[in-house]
Amino acid sequence: MRNEIRQQISMLVKLQDVELxxxxxxxxxxxxxxxxxxxxxxxxxxxxxxxxxxxxxxxxxxxxxxxxxxxxxxxxxxxxxxxxxxxxxxxxxxxxxxxxxxxxxxxxxxxxxxxxxxxxxxxxxxxxxxxxxxxxxxxxxxxxxxxxxxxxxxxxxxxxxxxxxxxxxxxxxxISAEALALYRRVKSKKANGVAICSVSASVCLGCHVNIPPQMYNELQRVDRLKNCPNCERIIYWDEEQGRSE
Ligand SMILES: [Zn+2]
The missing domain is CATH 1.10.287.1490 (Helix Hairpins)
Structure with missing residues (x-):
């Protein structure tokens, strides 16, 4: 499950990069x-x-x-x-x-x-x-x-x-139909076309607002896709950055 979600996130990030x-x-x-x-x-x-x-x-x-x-x-x-x-x-x-x-x-x-x-x-x-x-x-x-x-x-x-x-x-x-639909829905609301972004040191890099500690913990479990409570973007924990924190 964890690997699968991780892969979906990685694909979404790549897709977003290509679409930009x-x-x-x-x-x-x-x-x-x-x-x-x-x-x-x-x-x-x-x-x-x-x-x-x-x-x-x-x-x-x-x-x-x-x-x-x-x-x-x-x-x-x-x-x-x-x-x-x-x-x-x-x-x-x-x-x-x-x-x-x-x-x-x-x-x-x-x-x-x-x-x-x-x-x-x-x-x-x-x-x-x-x-x-x-x-x-x-x-x-x-x-x-x-x-x-x-x-x-x-x-x-x-x-x-x-x-x-x-x-x-x-x-x-x-990408799974569900994840893709979520990505498309969020993207349609974002003028800059960014619908998925990482969270670094508890801050959503899409809107630069802190996410609640509880959610940050959940995010690190990588068990399902989550949205930023402030900007709605799909957020993911950047493991590389997370380790160096
Ligand atoms: Zn945000």
Whole structure:
């Protein structure tokens, strides 16, 4: 009887150890998706910074071309007005012709200013693009390598999980239905997944509360499974530690 109980306790402790490892591995795996999404987002951000800079340059360049053609048209108008001015008859017509040329000249300078401003914008956008391109060139490889390593770790974790799950099932097979049910019931109430723990120097290592002396004595008999009166965990007397006390 004593040996049998001792064996059940030993199996439960092993099962708990494996199940805690399973839990930690599952947590690791649940973070993989978030981490790879983060890395993808970072890479996409770097790529889109380059692309949006290039799109800016295209747009400004297009605007400059329109302005250049406006300027050409304006120059045509000025030439026409100057031509007309040579054939006017009255002073009034002459004055009005001069004013027209003046106004067209003002429009022309305004267009020229806009073209210059546009060229400055292109220059600034070019500088930004090459900065972003440089960042992309230096970071893309690192990001891809890290993603690969995250995925490799995840694959290893999945394989480990498979092994652990099989190990847990094999251990559960060797534990009596009664003991297993007790373990499962207590475990379902414990956030940290610890349902069985040892008692050292009369203290339950699950909740760090002293257990009554009478119970501590009974515990050393190892004749049946007992629960901590405070935290309900299955408790057992740690013989190794008990002897050295
Ligand atoms: Zn306890």
């Amino acid at each position: 490892k399973i839990h930690r591995t599952q947590l690791d795996l649940s973070q993989v998706e978030g981490r790879t999404a983060e890395l993808d987002a970072q890479l996409n951000e770097f790529i889109s910074a380059v692309e949006s800079g290039k799109a800016d340059i295209q747009e400004i360049t297009k605007r400059i071309r329109t302005l250049e053609s406006d300027l050409q048209m304006n120059q045509g108008r000025i030439a026409k007005s100057q031509e007309k001015l040579r054939s006017v008859k009255t002073n009034k017509e002459y004055q009005s012709g001069l004013k027209e040329i003046d106004d067209l000249g003002a429009i022309g300078s305004k267009i020229e200013d806009e073209i210059l401003a546009g060229m400055e914008q292109v220059e600034a956008a070019n500088a930004r693009v090459s900065e972003h391109q440089h960042r992309l060139n230096t970071q893309a490889g690192l990001i891809r390598t890290e993603k690969e390593s995250v995925l490799q770790d995840a694959e290893q974790a999945r394989q480990r999980l498979e092994g652990l799950t099989a190990e847990a099932a094999a251990l559960a097979d060797r």
